Amino acid sequence: MGERKIRVLIAKPGLDGHDRGAKVVARALRDAGMEVIYTGLRQTPEQIVTAALQEDVDVIGLSILSGAHMTLVPRVMQLLREKGLHDVVVFVGGIIPQEDIPKLKALGVAEVFLPGTLLEQIVSTVRQSVKRPLETAE
Amino acid sequence: MTTREATSHLEEALARWEEQTLKPTLARLPERAAEFTTTSLRPIQRLYTPLDIQHLDFERDIGFPGEYPFTRGIHPTMYRGKLWTMRQFAGFGTAFDTNKRFKYLLEQGQTGLSVAFDLPTLMGLDSDHPLAEGEVGKCGVAVSSLEDMEVLFDGIPLEEVTTSMTINAPAAVIFAMYLVVAEKQGADWKKISGTIQNDILKEYIAQKEWIYPPRPSMRLIVDTIAFCTREVPRWHPISISGYHIREAGATALQELAFTLRDGIEYVEWCVQAGLQVDEFAPRLSFFFNCHNDFFEEIAKFRAARKVWARVMRERFGARDPRSWMCRFHTQTAGCSLTAQQPYNNVVRTTIQALAAVLGGTQSLHTNALDEALALPTEFTAMLALRTQQIIAHESGVVNTVDPLAGSYFVEKLTSEMEQGCYEYFEKIDAMGGMIAAIERGFPQKEIQEAAYRYQQAVDRREKIIVGVNEYVVEKEPVEVPILYIDESVAEIQKERLRRLRARRDNAKVQRALEALKEAARGTENTMPYILECVRAYATLGEICDALKEVFGEYQEPPF
Numbered sequence: 001m002g003e004r005k006i007r008v009l010i011a012k013p014g015l016d017g018h019d020r021g022a023k024v025v026a027r028a029l030r031d032a033g034m035e036v037i038y039t040g041l042r043q044t045p046e047q048i049v050t051a052a053l054q055e056d057v058d059v060i061g062l063s064i065l066s067g068a069h070m071t072l073v074p075r076v077m078q079l080l081r082e083k084g085l086h087d088v089v090v091f092v093g094g095i096i097p098q099e100d101i102p103k104l105k106a107l108g109v110a111e112v113f114l115p116g117t118l119l120e121q122i123v124s125t126v127r128q129s130v131k132r133p134l135e136t137a138e
Numbered sequence: 139m140t141t142r143e144a145t146s147h148l149e150e151a152l153a154r155w156e157e158q159t160l161k162p163t164l165a166r167l168p169e170r171a172a173e174f175t176t177t178s179l180r181p182i183q184r185l186y187t188p189l190d191i192q193h194l195d196f197e198r199d200i201g202f203p204g205e206y207p208f209t210r211g212i213h214p215t216m217y218r219g220k221l222w223t224m225r226q227f228a229g230f231g232t233a234f235d236t237n238k239r240f241k242y243l244l245e246q247g248q249t250g251l252s253v254a255f256d257l258p259t260l261m262g263l264d265s266d267h268p269l270a271e272g273e274v275g276k277c278g279v280a281v282s283s284l285e286d287m288e289v290l291f292d293g294i295p296l297e298e299v300t301t302s303m304t305i306n307a308p309a310a311v312i313f314a315m316y317l318v319v320a321e322k323q324g325a326d327w328k329k330i331s332g333t334i335q336n337d338i339l340k341e342y343i344a345q346k347e348w349i350y351p352p353r354p355s356m357r358l359i360v361d362t363i364a365f366c367t368r369e370v371p372r373w374h375p376i377s378i379s380g381y382h383i384r385e386a387g388a389t390a391l392q393e394l395a396f397t398l399r400d401g402i403e404y405v406e407w408c409v410q411a412g413l414q415v416d417e418f419a420p421r422l423s424f425f426f427n428c429h430n431d432f433f434e435e436i437a438k439f440r441a442a443r444k445v446w447a448r449v450m451r452e453r454f455g456a457r458d459p460r461s462w463m464c465r466f467h468t469q470t471a472g473c474s475l476t477a478q479q480p481y482n483n484v485v486r487t488t489i490q491a492l493a494a495v496l497g498g499t500q501s502l503h504t505n506a507l508d509e510a511l512a513l514p515t516e517f518t519a520m521l522a523l524r525t526q527q528i529i530a531h532e533s534g535v536v537n538t539v540d541p542l543a544g545s546y547f548v549e550k551l552t553s554e555m556e557q558g559c560y561e562y563f564e565k566i567d568a569m570g571g572m573i574a575a576i577e578r579g580f581p582q583k584e585i586q587e588a589a590y591r592y593q594q595a596v597d598r599r600e601k602i603i604v605g606v607n608e609y610v611v612e613k614e615p616v617e618v619p620i621l622y623i624d625e626s627v628a629e630i631q632k633e634r635l636r637r638l639r640a641r642r643d644n645a646k647v648q649r650a651l652e653a654l655k656e657a658a659r660g661t662e663n664t665m666p667y668i669l670e671c672v673r674a675y676a677t678l679g680e681i682c683d684a685l686k687e688v689f690g691e692y693q694e695p696p697f
Binding site: 014015016017018019020023024027028040041042044066067068070071072095096097098099114115116118119120 | 260270276341385476478511586593594603617618625
């Protein structure tokens with residue numbers, strides 16, 4: 001038996017080019033031993049879900065600082081359901097008003113990380129969230 | 139006593155102090171940390187003395203304000219003569235919404251306007267473009283055509299206010315819209331004043347809102363600078379920006395060095411295009427960030443003036459003293475604000491604003507307390523402006539020029555910043571200039587590395603952020619009301635665009651766009667052609683797409 005690495009897709013949906021957070025989080029998850037794929041900027045929800053499917057990820061982290069989260073996140077969640085990716089855990093990070101957090105969680109988002117969140121908290125939350133078994137038969 | 143004797147006397151005195159006074163204290167009470175560092179993780183000594191600045195010559199390195207090398211400020215009297223311009227960045231929703239906010243800010247005593255555009259506008263996309271969905275009017279105002287620009291400045295006399303517009307990739311088009319609004323108001327282009335950011339290099343480096351590849355983008359910038367020199371002489375055609383470089387995670391030194399090196403690149407391109415350096419250099423302006431570390435920031439601003447003066451005089455041979463002056467706008471650091479206990483952000487912003495003023499800024503934007511959560515409300519925007527007014531009228535720091543000059547610490551830091559800058563210039567020059575450095579990802583990688591190091595220092599609690607990794611509260615004691623932009627903005631914009639496209643003379647629009655493409659393929663200045671497109675009510679997206687056909691689009695290589 002070997003331990004499979006957690007696979008994470010870090011994605012920047014929409015037009016926002018602020019990628020500091022996405023890149024710092026990607027690197028922290030990588031340093032914590034996870035496999036991290038970063039999509040690059042300006043990905044549509046369709047591109048993100050296709051990448052999640054192709055890369056067989058456990059987790060998607062969506063980074064949005066532009067205020068477009070209530071348009072982009074519901075679409076990603078809907079596409080995940082349509083593709084049958086029920087086990088993929090979704091996190092959102094960025095500038096998100098408090099009142100939108102319960103709405104995003106109601107859509108199935110596992111957690112919302114605001115500016116100032118510590119990396120250790122993101123790493124441990126991601127690690128605990130993974131639904132698929134990490135033990136693999138060799 | 140000779141200088142050498144004085145130095146050796148001082149060295150002996152310092153050694154005595156260390157032995158007799160410091161050592162017993164450290165034995166009894168060790169310092170709180172092994173190393174003390176700035177926000178940029180630069181090590182700071184326990185004590186600074188004349189020994190640290192003995193390489194400096196007062197007249198050569200510090201000198202007098204309003205004179206080369208301008209370390210102490212670009213004006214001889216600084217804020218005794220005129221306070222800085224209080225310029226709060228604002229923009230959201232439709233042009234109607236933002237016009238109302240502008241009028242409110244002017245009534246509150248703000249002295250200049252500063253326009254924030256939404257992401258579709260920044261990317262050269264109309265509000266009805268599929269990629270604009272969910273983004274219209276969110277982090278700025280939506281401007282898709284001259285019609286929107288007319289609404290944005292309705293009732294605001296453009297000869298009387300100065301306007302700064304944060305627009306980059308499509309800057310030439312948005313500027314043309316502003317000029318046509320001025321024309322329609324009967325304002326004289328020779329009298330209007332303001333700034334377009336128009337700095338594409340920092341987009342590739344940090345903010346990443348580009349359209350075209352670097353070289354055609356540089357050509358558009360040279361076109362706007364050349365056009366302004368002839369037609370709009372009081373306008374600042376570029377604001378060479380470190381703000382976004384810092385927000386992306388750069389250190390204070392990296393912000394300074396990359397920004398000034400970008401400035402060098404623009405000057406080189408303008409000179410190669412046949413402009414005389416003293417024709418356009420007096421209209422170049424800069425835009426810096428002001429973060430939490432008080433003295434490091436002040437040193438950065440003082441070094442900026444000194445380095446730029448030397449670059450312009452020695453590297454480019456500029457003769458007009460106005461060409462040597464680094465005049466700049468400052469914004470307090472958005473990335474320093476926390477979503478946790480947001481009212482603490484007022485205090486952070488005050489410290490940063492004070493540093494910007496002590497650094498000798500020409501204009502200032504203070505962030506509102508709620509900006510880690512959303513756009514500012516009317517109340518928080520006013521509080522941010524009041525912060526500047528209190529510094530200006532109550533703190534007393536404006537009463538003398540460059541009050542921190544001569545501080546062993548501040549002068550030493552200023553000198554280190556200056557040296558660090560020249561080291562980065564050498565590296566980038568050796569790579570073949572800033573565009574070559576960007577293409578190989580050099581500044582991008584430096585910034586990513588610094589951002590990660592800083593976050594790790596926060597995670598390890600080597601850097602304390604109040605309310606984030608120390609003094610944390612379980613339940614936020616206060617709720618902050620949020621400015622919410624809903625999708626009705628997008629609907630209004632789509633409808634306005636539909637009507638505009640039906641009403642205007644579409645054949646005239648097509649002719650203007652074709653003429654622009656023809657000019658873009660050649661070497662003519664594109665500005666007059668862009669102005670014709672705008673006058674015909676071609677939309678922002680249509681004009682940017684026409685240029686895309688000729689110039690292509692930028693794809694960021696993976697680093």
